[in-house]
Amino acid sequence: MKKAVILGEQRATTVDVPDPQPKEDWALVKVHSVPMCTEYKAFLAGQKSEFLGHEAAGEVVAVAQPGRVQVGDRVVVMPFYPCGKCPLCVSGDYIHCEAAYDFDTFAGSPEGKATYAQYLLKPSWLLPKIPDGVSYDLGSLAVCGLGPSFGAFDLMGVDAFDTVLVTGAGAVGLGAVINAKYRGATVIVAESVPYRVERARLLGADYVVDPTSTDALEQIRSVTGGIGVDASLDCAGVVAAERLCIDATRRKGQVAFVGECNNDLAIRVSPDMIRKGLTIRGSWHYNLSLFPKIMQVIQHYPTIEKLISHVFPLTQVQQALELSASHECAKIILKPWA
Numbered sequence: 310m311k312k313a314v315i316l317g318e319q320r321a322t323t324v325d326v327p328d329p330q331p332k333e334d335w336a337l338v339k340v341h342s343v344p345m346c347t348e349y350k351a352f353l354a355g356q357k358s359e360f361l362g363h364e365a366a367g368e369v370v371a372v373a374q375p376g377r378v379q380v381g382d383r384v385v386v387m388p389f390y391p392c393g394k395c396p397l398c399v400s401g402d403y404i405h406c407e408a409a410y411d412f413d414t415f416a417g418s419p420e421g422k423a424t425y426a427q428y429l430l431k432p433s434w435l436l437p438k439i440p441d442g443v444s445y446d447l448g449s450l451a452v453c454g455l456g457p458s459f460g461a462f463d464l465m466g467v468d469a470f471d472t473v474l475v476t477g478a479g480a481v482g483l484g485a486v487i488n489a490k491y492r493g494a495t496v497i498v499a500e501s502v503p504y505r506v507e508r509a510r511l512l513g514a515d516y517v518v519d520p521t522s523t524d525a526l527e528q529i530r531s532v533t534g535g536i537g538v539d540a541s542l543d544c545a546g547v548v549a550a551e552r553l554c555i556d557a558t559r560r561k562g563q564v565a566f567v568g569e570c571n572n573d574l575a576i577r578v579s580p581d582m583i584r585k586g587l588t589i590r591g592s593w594h595y596n597l598s599l600f601p602k603i604m605q606v607i608q609h610y611p612t613i614e615k616l617i618s619h620v621f622p623l624t625q626v627q628q629a630l631e632l633s634a635s636h637e638c639a640k641i642i643l644k645p646w647a
């Protein structure tokens with residue numbers, strides 16, 4: 310099969326490797342749609358990488374034993390290789406599993422764990438079915454495009470009474486606009502890249518604020534009559550945006566962080582949390598039981614296809630990674646068989 314690799318020095322290409330073989334309850338999936346995520350960071354850093362990607366949708370083409378999926382099933386490929394047995398996995402919060410498979414040991418080969426490839430292997434319980442009439446490309450948005458914000462808004466109970474702040478309008482933040490609007494909320498987006506500002510408006514954002522302007526906080530407050538938003542979601546993964554979420558949220562409001570960030574955020578417990586009565590939480594993905602609801606968003610959101618800005622054949626992974634690194638894009642999809 311073909312798969313994509315980063316050679317280092319901001320060069321990427323496709324190479325031929327052996328096809329993976331299914332085993333036990335793991336299925337072989339022919340990959341039809343590969344949403345790009347954070348892989349551009351390794352590309353920009355010049356890091357060699359042989360196994361790229363964690364998002365996909367495709368068709369089950371082989372199973373080693375009868376199980377939850379059958380050959381011909383159209384499926385979303387959920388990320389990682391969680392154990393499937395621990396309390397977190399059993400409850401559907403598999404994303405937090407601490408006993409994940411060692412893929413190479415289990416499969417007997419490292420091939421089949423990358424999504425930037427024509428085939429991959431996955432435990433069958435992590436292959437929920439795509440409803441009839443939903444394309445592979447749109448189905449694949451049920452991973453990082455719509456997933457993190459769906460999980461966070463579900464935890465925060467966001468609804469039509471709420472005004473929500475979304476900081477950062479990359480693919481995850483744009484997915485958050487869709488999820489918040491689907492729930493009926495009023496949506497304020499904080500974003501400065503013009504391409505993403507326009508895309509946020511296309512997808513239904515009610516207000517867009519430039520977070521680099523000195524009065525960004527006042528602008529957000531003025532939308533809410535000076536009170537502050539009911540809920541904030543950071544999708545930017547930078548400390549300034551996390552701080553804006555805390556400061557822009559009203560008393561007794563809620564803040565969730567889904568943007569990955571390894572830098573320190575200073576929280577002053579009394580003014581930020583105790584006196585405000587603020588709830589601040591981290592959220593990564595969504596409980597697997599919510600999958601049918603995400604499919605409803607995909608089926609019913611009128612401009613859902615605008616979350617995808619570009620589609621490339623996998624053979625053009627170099628151009629696709631360059632575009633992804635430029636931020637002049639929403640979700641980019643790679644097609645391994647084009």
Ligand SMILES: [Zn+2]
Nearest residue numbers: 392395398406
């Ligand atoms: Zn587990």
Ligand SMILES: [Zn+2]
Nearest residue numbers: 346347364453
């Ligand atoms: Zn992702």
